[in-house]
Amino acid sequence: xxxxxxxxxxxxxxxxxxxxxxxxxxxxxxxxxxxxxxxxxxxxxxxxxxxxxxxxxxxxxxxxxxxxxxxxxxxxxxxxxxxxxxxxxxxxxxxxxxxxxxxxxxxxxxxxxxxxxxxxxxxxxxxxxxxxxxxxxxxxxxxxxxxxxxxxxxxxxxxxxxxxxxxxxxxxxxxxxxxxxxxxxxxxxxxxxxxxxxxxxxxxxxxxxxxxxxxxxxxxxxxxxxxxxxxxxxxxxxxxxxxxxxxxxxxxxxxxxxxxxxxxxxxxxxxxxxxxxxxxxxxxxxxxxxxxxxxxxxxxxxxxxxxxxxxxxxxxxxxxxxxxxxxxxxxxxxxxxxxxxxxxxxxxxxxxxxxxxxxxxxxxxxxxxxxxxxxxxxxxxxxxxxxxxxxxxxxxxxxxxxxxxxxxxxxxxxxxxxxxxxxxxxxxxxxxxxxxxxxxxxxxxxxxxxxxxxxxxxxxxxxxxxxxxxxxxxxxxxxxxxxxxxxxxxxxxxxxxxxxxxxxxxxxxxxxxx
Amino acid sequence: xxxxxxxxxxxxxxxxxxxxxxxxxxxxxxxxxxxxxxxxxxxxxxxxxxxxxxxxxxxxxxxxxxxxxxxxxxxxxxxxxxxxxxxxxxxxxxxxxxxxxxxxxxxx
Numbered sequence: 001x002x003x004x005x006x007x008x009x010x011x012x013x014x015x016x017x018x019x020x021x022x023x024x025x026x027x028x029x030x031x032x033x034x035x036x037x038x039x040x041x042x043x044x045x046x047x048x049x050x051x052x053x054x055x056x057x058x059x060x061x062x063x064x065x066x067x068x069x070x071x072x073x074x075x076x077x078x079x080x081x082x083x084x085x086x087x088x089x090x091x092x093x094x095x096x097x098x099x100x101x102x103x104x105x106x107x108x109x110x111x112x113x114x115x116x117x118x119x120x121x122x123x124x125x126x127x128x129x130x131x132x133x134x135x136x137x138x139x140x141x142x143x144x145x146x147x148x149x150x151x152x153x154x155x156x157x158x159x160x161x162x163x164x165x166x167x168x169x170x171x172x173x174x175x176x177x178x179x180x181x182x183x184x185x186x187x188x189x190x191x192x193x194x195x196x197x198x199x200x201x202x203x204x205x206x207x208x209x210x211x212x213x214x215x216x217x218x219x220x221x222x223x224x225x226x227x228x229x230x231x232x233x234x235x236x237x238x239x240x241x242x243x244x245x246x247x248x249x250x251x252x253x254x255x256x257x258x259x260x261x262x263x264x265x266x267x268x269x270x271x272x273x274x275x276x277x278x279x280x281x282x283x284x285x286x287x288x289x290x291x292x293x294x295x296x297x298x299x300x301x302x303x304x305x306x307x308x309x310x311x312x313x314x315x316x317x318x319x320x321x322x323x324x325x326x327x328x329x330x331x332x333x334x335x336x337x338x339x340x341x342x343x344x345x346x347x348x349x350x351x352x353x354x355x356x357x358x359x360x361x362x363x364x365x366x367x368x369x370x371x372x373x374x375x376x377x378x379x380x381x382x383x384x385x386x387x388x389x390x391x392x393x394x395x396x397x398x399x400x401x402x403x404x405x406x407x408x409x410x411x412x413x414x415x416x417x418x419x420x421x422x423x424x425x426x427x428x429x430x431x432x433x434x435x436x437x438x439x440x441x442x443x444x445x446x447x448x449x450x451x452x453x454x455x456x457x458x459x460x461x462x463x464x465x466x467x468x469x470x471x472x473x474x475x476x477x478x479x480x481x482x483x484x485x486x487x488x489x490x491x492x493x494x495x496x497x498x499x500x501x502x503x504x505x506x507x508x509x510x511x512x513x514x
Numbered sequence: 515x516x517x518x519x520x521x522x523x524x525x526x527x528x529x530x531x532x533x534x535x536x537x538x539x540x541x542x543x544x545x546x547x548x549x550x551x552x553x554x555x556x557x558x559x560x561x562x563x564x565x566x567x568x569x570x571x572x573x574x575x576x577x578x579x580x581x582x583x584x585x586x587x588x589x590x591x592x593x594x595x596x597x598x599x600x601x602x603x604x605x606x607x608x609x610x611x612x613x614x615x616x617x618x619x620x621x622x
Contacts, residue, residue: 203586204561205611221540280524280536305539329542330527330534336541362529369545434530
């Protein structure tokens with residue numbers, strides 16, 4: 001009977017701890033439109049798959065009367081479970097317990113599950129909902145953050161690291177998400193900033209709401225810190241599961257294969273791109289016209305929208321897509337889009353996901369603002385990322401590929417494995433208008449009707465140089481193809497690349513233009 | 515550089531003399547116009563609170579002279595002139611709070 005008593009006691013303890021910060025705190029959490037930490041974890045993992053660890057961990061603070069306070073689980077829930085039957089590790093900060101504040105034992109629970117994830121080569125999902133450092137624990141709290149950041153960095157590129165911001169994530173705490181692969185935010189719930197509105201008001205007298213300073217929209221549209229924006233926590237969890245369906249579990253595994261499916265008939269690849277290079281279209285429709293089931297999962301959909309990145313499948317295999325977006329800023333490269341593209345290339349390269357690049361751009365964005373913002377340094381990241389990537393790399397030049405933009409967008413010169421061009425592709429040092437004005441300046445100025453002469457010369461230049469055949473004659477592109485052949489050729493290119501084995505010289509690491 | 519057409523959501527965007535029909539990004543729409551730097555304007559390099567104003571209108575100042583001291587980031591910081599000149603205007607007094615880039619003192 002004594003044994004039964006012990007079991008009763010265990011049950012009681014478990015029940016108590018499962019209450020988190022207690023009824024009142026949970027009510028408050030729900031009133032803010034937020035789910036409890038345990039419900040969040042249960043919503044992400046497969047039903048009944050979650051096993052919690054370190055439930056009985058207690059904080060070890062003694063100063064400021066902290067020794068008289070019990071904090072259930074020390075404000076964070078950690079454990080393992082499964083998503084679509086694949087194992088994941090997960091932690092969720094519990095805002096109902098001391099505001100989810102991070103003390104040394106709280107941090108130790110997180111680093112323990114992170115180490116576990118690394119050892120078992122499985123993804124780690126971190127749900128952030130915390131007021132920040134536990135001030136009473138002083139420098140021990142800072143040490144905890146440092147230990148997490150270090151692991152985020154070391155785990156980077158080995159196992160997928162996913163951050164979900166479901167509440168405040170402020171001060172130093174923001175650097176854990178910033179170091180991870182993907183950051184998910186939810187409208188009106190996520191808040192991220194280094195210094196909050198109150199400090200800003202005291203120091204400089206500027207007033208701003210948390211939402212306007214570091215809400216989900218701000219980080220999805222302006223800063224680029226977030227990768228996925230959702231309107232509700234439920235939508236966010238679906239996005240996480242969808243992302244996980246595309247990616248491999250670690251850097252020595254392949255992404256899970258799915259049953260191949262044809263693209264939907266409504267995406268007619270030969271009808272999407274207007275032949276006039278000045279007319280816009282949505283390049284995502286071209287991607288949808290080549291991927292299985294026309295299912296394109298876009299990353300950073302709202303930020304630097306002149307470039308498009310995301311995942312899709314070709315013949316059942318995950319592929320990372322990079323494309324210029326003529327719908328926005330004519331698809332030019334600029335500071336933000338360079339950062340967006342370069343980081344995604346590195347993600348795909350780290351996790352052995354082949355890259356397909358759709359090219360249609362007039363070059364880099366002109367402007368003082370861009371030059372002074374360091375478009376040279378940022379633009380260089382794309383060159384670096386493509387050159388260094390050793391996964392299969394395929395390009396399709398849809399329309400224009402001018403100047404430095406042509407080189408940067410996975411050209412053969414950066415060791416692309418296949419470069420295809422559609423017949424209307426214009427591969428040239430610049431657009432015909434600009435080129436003709438420079439090359440034929442004298443003739444145009446001397447002409448009786450300069451406008452007519454200019455047009456004539458523009459047409460002449462376009463005819464002679466703004467086509468795919470000059471580049472093809474040098475072997476810079478491998479083949480000129482019909483748009484309707486694109487998917488078939490991508491399948492071919494990926495099939496041929498399956499044993500690709502390319503290495504860069506041994507080095508500790510390169511020095512990318514961070 | 516750009517012009518807006520009324521019928522559709524698209525803008526005209528010029529690259530290498532070619533006008534492209536396209537939309538703008540948030541960053542592009544919010545870009546700040548550039549103005550050449552003016553060394554006669556002594557500006558705040560941090561947001562903060564003025565502790566001392568060391569010059570008055572009409573004073574002669576040397577290059578590198580401290581004209582204002584202010585508290586910011588838990589320190590007292592010195593604001594120095596970039597060029598020599600005569601003080602045309604002082605825009606702050608002790609206790610004033612200002613944001614980054616605010617013109618504290620102007621030289622003639």
